[in-house]
Amino acid sequence: MASSYSDVYDAWKQDPEAFWAKAAVDIDWFRRPERVFDPDRGVYGLWFTGGKTNTCFNCLDRHVASGRADQPALIYDSPVTGTVEHWTYGAMLEEVVALAAVYRDLGVRKGDRVIIYMPMIPQAAFAMLAAARIGAVHSVVFGGFAANELATRISDSAAKLVVSASCGIEGGRAIAYKPLLDAAIDISAHKPDRCLVYQRKELRAELHPDRDLDFASAVSEAKRSGNDVACTPVLATDPLYVLYTSGTTGQPKGVVRDNGGHMVALSWSMHSFFGLKPGEVFWAASDIGWVVGHSYIVYGPLLNGSTSVLYEGKPVGTPDAAAYWRVIEQHGVTKLFTAPTAFRAIRKEDPQGELIRRHDISRLRALFLAGERADPDTVAWAEAKLNVPVIDNWWQTETGWPVAGNPIGLGLLPVKYGSAAVPLPGYDVEILDDAGHPVSAGTLGNVVIKLPLPPGCLPTFWNADERFRESCLTEFPGYYRTADAGYIDDDGYIFIMSRTDDIINVAGHRLSTGSMEEICASHADVAECAVIGVADAIKGQVPAGFLVINANVSRATTEIEREVVALVRERLGPVAAFKTAICVKRLPKTRSGKILRATMKRIADCESWKMPATIDDPAVLEEISAALKARGYCIIP
Ligand code: COA
Ligand code: AMP
8 A cells, every 4th residue: 555654744744733633533522622732831832722631531431432341451461470361441441430439539639649650460550540530640650660769759749649569570570569669658758648559469568557558459449339430521731641751860850741632642643653443452562661651551552442462571581582472372463562672682582583483473463663773683583573564663751652653554655774764743853963953864963853742742841841941942942852863864764873861771761871870979989980871782772880989998899889789779770770880990081071971882882983082091991991891891993
């Protein structure tokens, strides 16, 4: 089929408001928006002002009302507990209504914040939708973060309620969540009123008598009392959720998502980008703690009346590298979405793809890869082994849905390896040099998006309009700065190459080296430090920290290195995968004192590098190189 992409993109460009007004018909509104876009409200304008709606209603109630009550909405597949559960739209609505009643009885009201710190279990999705139902604002915190990170989020959002579980399960290990939650509440300046804790049989938690409530008993009680909770009408511009993501300091940024624009954009993406039909099975193998999980495990597929797979496991090791193929076969998955790192992990275990051939994956129509750069090798391998289109798509927590990708729903365009293909309607992507001038095709520069951002993108940061302006809108006036570097070729294909800030991508997880440096520097024996992202065959990048020890310290450096590794794990969490700390005599710096992190990275990655003209003492790079070599990293070419 010839792609209608160009026509659709041009139609959007000619009249963005007409385009989004048409897309908004996919959504049920309690009151239609007064304006499609109001440029005079919010930081750069707001979408669908005056409209009233409810995200839970659009995800569940309307589908139950229109005959989908018995269709699975969610398939929970957990190889780590040996569980498969099918939750129909009808059953899910019942759970969500009961949980919304529990929230309401605990005093949660429209606009109040609910922190959700949960593993990949259906109750996590119920917790999100129950908040949406009563107009409360949820903020999901990824389970691999430490107590300190959870505390920052509880405190910044001033959450009234925390919903959690007794444990997560990583591989074969039960990871207790409750001690982390208790520690976070101790640290946090703001204390939530109550905690609702889902007890898992793998590891039960002790509940705090005055503060904690058993999730399952509270929900059963609400069901017994027959409490019905109608969907609270909220403004399209009211916040649905806040998702904290790494910024360039230790203080994460609370990305706000509204209700109306979010639903319109996700709905459009489901049919026109992913090409997913209602009733089909979609699987985003991510975690609800990340934006991919919000958009494409929970909201997108449900808005579309599709079936979503919620998978509690890994691509390898639970139990083996055939896990993905087993799930695709068993549940009839038509579209799989994951991060390239998962495919690199699978390929390492099963380079010939023999395990794939043991499963019937014939219902699979496409693989979508995002979260990090999809290296051409991995894309080619997946194409050859799965025999379906492999679609790299580029976006961020801030945008909430793909900025660029090959829109299978509109008809596929030719594939170019290494490129996330073309901008989707809503996004006018340009490449600017550091002075803000457009560069010619094929030239690397700052990737920016012309304002206004489309529906679904963040209107601002939580309680921090000024920080949003400063970090995203000021450097290139009139544009949103993505903090990615890349280029656009003569055919309009976008190539995203790296970040322009200190963010690194570790196994598809977004982390700030700046916040790791803050933690390393807090060790009593560390005088100064630098953390860089070093290339890793599976995870894409992993952090490595270089530590300069205080002059008066005589302890063994290996001991300090071990302590610093433990400190990052304790403060940031295991997800940081910070396993390498190297004590060095000095850090390489420019004459004005700037640490030459980019050159250190090139040395560690075994790439060619030039002695920076501004370096203070060239000998330091030789020392760094020797230290890396001693740890098995590259030798200077
Ligand atoms: N709760 C508690 N701990 C968690 C966790 C969670 N939800 N998620 C990860 N962790 C821990 C892991 O157990 C591991 O701890 P360890 O150092 O004790 O082994 C650490 O955090 C790092 O986890 P991870 O980066 O996931 O590494 P891994 O070696 O366990 O698995 C991959 C590597 C590539 C298989 C895995 O990262 C993966 O499947 N990633 C791709 C999919 C994805 O989720 N992408 C996100 C955006 S789309
Ligand atoms: P997150 O906010 O966690 O989704 O991370 C967003 C960042 O991940 C982007 O700014 C990019 O740096 C990177 N990223 C995501 N998808 C891609 C992709 N398809 N290609 C290259 N980089 C990507």
